[in-house]
Amino acid sequence: MVAKLLFVISESIRTALIKQLNRELESAYVYLAMSAWCSREEFNGAAHWFRLQYDEEQTHGTKLFDYLIDQGAPVGLLPVGAPPEEFDSLVEVFEASLAHERSMTEHLNDLSDLALQERDHATYNLLQWFVTEQVEEESTVGEIIAKLRLVGTDGYGVLMVDNELGTRTLSAAA
Numbered sequence: 088m089v090a091k092l093l094f095v096i097s098e099s100i101r102t103a104l105i106k107q108l109n110r111e112l113e114s115a116y117v118y119l120a121m122s123a124w125c126s127r128e129e130f131n132g133a134a135h136w137f138r139l140q141y142d143e144e145q146t147h148g149t150k151l152f153d154y155l156i157d158q159g160a161p162v163g164l165l166p167v168g169a170p171p172e173e174f175d176s177l178v179e180v181f182e183a184s185l186a187h188e189r190s191m192t193e194h195l196n197d198l199s200d201l202a203l204q205e206r207d208h209a210t211y212n213l214l215q216w217f218v219t220e221q222v223e224e225e226s227t228v229g230e231i232i233a234k235l236r237l238v239g240t241d242g243y244g245v246l247m248v249d250n251e252l253g254t255r256t257l258s259a260a261a
């Protein structure tokens with residue numbers, strides 16, 4: 088049997104990356120629950136949109152997992168909590184999504200700070216991919232919220248936005 092070389096990232100970075108991996112999987116779960124709510128309420132376009140968001144977040148978790156494995160670091164996976172599943176309206180679902188993404192951005196900024204403090208440039212580089220992704224995610228969700236606020240309770244308007252959400256395809260970058 089070939090013994091693994093000692094991994095090179097610090098224990099604090101390893102622990103923080105495993106926690107972030109867990110947050111990405113929690114995000115996936117959050118979006119799966121949102122997709123379920125949208126399906127139940129017959130917002131089928133939004134259900135599709137959140138289902139793809141679920142796929143993206145799983146990819147993010149896997150990206151961190153692969154990095155930890157490439158670094159030879161032990162990966163102890165953490166439990167994933169149950170997400171909220173009740174919402175009052177479609178716009179509220181997207182507002183919850185934006186609040187969630189903003190908290191993810193804060194965590195990624197904290198993680199980037201830690202990587203810089205430790206002069207861990209490999210981890211810092213990896214994290215910058217996530218930081219850039221957050222800008223796109225927050226912007227996209229912000230635009231959807233703006234459209235939904237614009238149409239308000241106008242059923243036809245909401246239907247138009249929902250139809251548009253149904254045309255989303257999974258981005259190659261995710």
Ligand code: FEO
Binds near residue numbers: 114147188224
């Ligand atoms: Fe991977 Fe949307 O945070």
